[in-house]
Amino acid sequence: MEYSIAHAAERKAFETVLSAALKKAQKNDDNGYVDLVNLAEKTIGNAWPKEAYARMRTAFGKDGKYTQYFDRIAATVDQKYIKDLFMSMVYEGAMCGYRNTQKMGKKLGVKIPWTILFDPTSACNLHCTGCWASEYSRQLNLSNDDMEKLVTEANELGIHFFVMTGGEPMTRKNDILKLAKNHKDCGFMLFTNGTLVDQAFCDGMKECGNIIFSISIEGNEEATDARRGKGTFAKVMAAMDLLRKNKLPYGTSICYTKANCEAVTSDEFYDFLISKGVLFSWYFHFMPVGKDTDLTLVPTVEQRKYMYKRIREVRGYTGGKQIFCMDFQNDGQFVGGCIAGGKYYCHINPAGDMEPCVFIHYSNANIHDKSLLECLKQPIFREYQANQPFNENHLRPCPMLENPEKIAAIVHASGAHSTDMTDPEDVDGLSAKVKPYADAWKPEADKLWAADQNQK
Numbered sequence: 001m002e003y004s005i006a007h008a009a010e011r012k013a014f015e016t017v018l019s020a021a022l023k024k025a026q027k028n029d030d031n032g033y034v035d036l037v038n039l040a041e042k043t044i045g046n047a048w049p050k051e052a053y054a055r056m057r058t059a060f061g062k063d064g065k066y067t068q069y070f071d072r073i074a075a076t077v078d079q080k081y082i083k084d085l086f087m088s089m090v091y092e093g094a095m096c097g098y099r100n101t102q103k104m105g106k107k108l109g110v111k112i113p114w115t116i117l118f119d120p121t122s123a124c125n126l127h128c129t130g131c132w133a134s135e136y137s138r139q140l141n142l143s144n145d146d147m148e149k150l151v152t153e154a155n156e157l158g159i160h161f162f163v164m165t166g167g168e169p170m171t172r173k174n175d176i177l178k179l180a181k182n183h184k185d186c187g188f189m190l191f192t193n194g195t196l197v198d199q200a201f202c203d204g205m206k207e208c209g210n211i212i213f214s215i216s217i218e219g220n221e222e223a224t225d226a227r228r229g230k231g232t233f234a235k236v237m238a239a240m241d242l243l244r245k246n247k248l249p250y251g252t253s254i255c256y257t258k259a260n261c262e263a264v265t266s267d268e269f270y271d272f273l274i275s276k277g278v279l280f281s282w283y284f285h286f287m288p289v290g291k292d293t294d295l296t297l298v299p300t301v302e303q304r305k306y307m308y309k310r311i312r313e314v315r316g317y318t319g320g321k322q323i324f325c326m327d328f329q330n331d332g333q334f335v336g337g338c339i340a341g342g343k344y345y346c347h348i349n350p351a352g353d354m355e356p357c358v359f360i361h362y363s364n365a366n367i368h369d370k371s372l373l374e375c376l377k378q379p380i381f382r383e384y385q386a387n388q389p390f391n392e393n394h395l396r397p398c399p400m401l402e403n404p405e406k407i408a409a410i411v412h413a414s415g416a417h418s419t420d421m422t423d424p425e426d427v428d429g430l431s432a433k434v435k436p437y438a439d440a441w442k443p444e445a446d447k448l449w450a451a452d453q454n455q456k
Contacts, residue, residue, distance in 0.1 A: 007096070014039055014091050018083060025074040033060040033070055043095045059317045069322045076277060078247040084209025085249065089187025093161030100158030110377050111342045111385055116154055117163040117358055118348040120147060120176065122421075124168040126193050126228050140350035140421070141172070146367065147179050150348070151186060153372040160186045165358060167350060170196035177204040180211050189214060191253050195232060197239035202246040213250040214282055215239060219263040237276070244277040251280035256307060257297040258286075265310045270321040278323060283311060285329040287359045287401065288433060291423050295433075301440050304330070308395065308448060332397030333452070341384025342376050353419040356384050360400060360407065362416040362427065379414035395445040402438050402445070404431040 017039045024032030034057055041053045059066040073082065098114040105112040122140040142150070151162065169176060170192050180188050187210050194215040205211045218224040221233040243250050252273060254264050263269060264283075273281065285304070286297050299307070311327045314320040332338065339345055340357035347355045353363040354375040365378035387406060389397065396402035399410060408431040410416075418424035 010043065010096075011087070011091065014043065014095075015083075015087060018086055018091075022074065022079055022082060025071060026079075033067060040095060043091075044099050055317065065316075065318060065320070065322065069324070072322060073249065073279060076244070076247065077249045078206070081206065081209060081248060084184075085187070085212060088185060088210035089161065089189075089212065092185045093187035097158060097160040104158045108373070110373070111381070112157050112159065112376060113342050113345045114159060115161045115163060115345040116150070116159055116348065117165055117345060118142065118147070118150060119166050119350040120164055120169050120172040121167040122350040123171045124166055124193075125171065125195060126168065126232065142348075142350055142352065144175050144178065146352065147175070148182065150367060150372060151179065151183050155183070155186070157373065161189075162186060163189045163191065163345075165191045165347075168193055168196065170201070173201050173204075176211075177201070177208060180204075180208040184208065184210055186210060187212070192216065193228065193232065193236070194239040195235040197242060199242065199246075202242060202248060205248055206246070213243065214253040214280075215250060216253045216255070217264075218254070219260045219269065223260050223263060240276045240278070249279055250277070251282065252278050253282045253284065255284045255286055256299060256303075258299050258303065259297060261299050261303040261307065265307070265314070267321075270314065270323060274321065274323055280324040280326070283307065283325060283327045283329075285327075285401065288437075289359055289361065289425075289430075290420070291425055291429075298437060301444050304441060305444055305448065329398065329401070330395060333394035333449075337389030337391065337394045337397040338384075338399060341388065342381040343385060343388055346376070346381070349419055351419070351421060354378065355419055356380060359398075361419045361425070362411050362414075363419045364414060364416050378416075380410060380416040383410040383414045393445055393449040395449050396438075396442065400430065401434060402441060404434040404438050407431060 017035050021032030021036050024035075037053055037056045037060065056066075058064070060070075061067065094114070101112040101114045120142050154160075154162070164176065169190050173196065176188070176190070180186075189212050191214045194213070194217075197213070215236060216228070217233075217236055218227045224233040224236065225231065240250070256264055285307075286299060288295055288298055307327060308330045311325050311330065314323070315325045335344065338357075340347075340360065342356070345357075347358045347360075348367060349355060349361075352366045352368040354365050354367060355361055355363050362380060363378070364380050365375040367375055384399070387399070387410060390399045390403045390406050391397065399406035408427050411427040418426075
């Protein structure tokens with residue numbers, strides 16, 4: 001009860017400052033954004049370094065790039081939706097969620113992630129080259145009861161931020177709306193191909209106030225349709241236009257490959273995304289998962305170096321573009337290396353297997369057999385955490401892509417089994433397949449890391 005009263009008071013304070021900040025933004029008063037930074041520091045304290053708050057205050061200076069960026073959000077996104085999303089996803093999910101999972105983890109003696117990715121279904125209306133779910137059977141679903149139980153147990157551990165992958169989660173659109181309405185104090189990000197977005201779902205989003213899309217795109221029409229099927233690009237554009245018409249926020253999810261790396265980071269492409277209303281972009285390095293994966297799509301070392309520099313340039317406090325970009329692989333240095341294995345996040349596939357990562361298909365535990373807390377204690381997670389960080393150079397964060405000997409050792413030590421439901425991949429074969437890339441990236445990554453450390 002004491003916690004509930006304190007939480008309610010803190011939530012009310014955050015909501016009050018947020019409302020004032022949005023009103024100031026409408027009046028072109030930049031102080032509103034600084035007020036939010038100050039409140040974030042008060043809420044989560046030293047969970048972030050002090051210099052991070054200082055940098056954010058600087059970024060929100062008069063006529064600053066991110067002042068203009070948030071002005072764009074305030075001008076193009078429904079004000080009520082911004083507020084609802086901030087309360088569910090930012091306040092409850094990121095701020096309180098991170099703080100409370102850390103506290104609960106110490107109390108229970110287990111790492112508790114602040115984000116859980118789960119797949120409502122393995123079904124998909126597309127079949128994209130290189131998708132981590134493309135090897136899954138297409139007959140699997142987490143039931144509504146499964147998802148309700150998962151979110152409820154997660155809430156009890158302090159987790160209020162959820163990401164849905166697949167398969168294509170929007171094949172379960174009505175069930176997702178029901179789940180989101182039942183848990184308005186949680187944030188839900190959907191990684192989707194975008195082809196099933198319709199007005200009815202937009203109306204449901206407005207009622208919930210706690211859903212945001214990351215829409216997959218490969219670049220221009222030719223590149224997107226080549227990987228996702230003819231006509232997909234046109235459907236994605238229609239979805240973007242519909243979301244923008246409804247003043248709903250969204251971003252993109254981009255898998256960069258040897259074929260599209262430069263195209264999806266060009267000035268022209270960013271200008272195009274911004275013109276469509278895109279607010280953020282997740283970038284994912286192509287992962288050679290699955291026995292039949294196309295290794296020719298793996299980016300070259302030079303392309304990896306390019307991505308490291310280009311994403312930092314684009315999202316810099318000055319210059320770049322008015323879009324926030326994150327590179328899942330190259331941004332390891334900002335989160336202490338790999339974040340998987342229950343450290344900050346984990347993945348639950350449509351069969352209920354809890355995996356360390358969406359790209360690492362091995363497990364000892366299933367949510368149908370054990371509680372969420374019991375699954376978080378599984379051997380492969382313990383082995384993961386005992387070895388994290390997998391490398392002191394956080395530009396080589398992954399136990400598979402950059403340190404393949406690690407994933408082999410972890411799977412063997414934990415006794416985890418392959419969770420690939422169509423063609424299980426032996427971990428030694430996976431490790432051997434990735435080793436040439438890891439060996440080639442190491443010297444270049446070490447040079448970049450050394451240069452970065454010398455600049456501090």
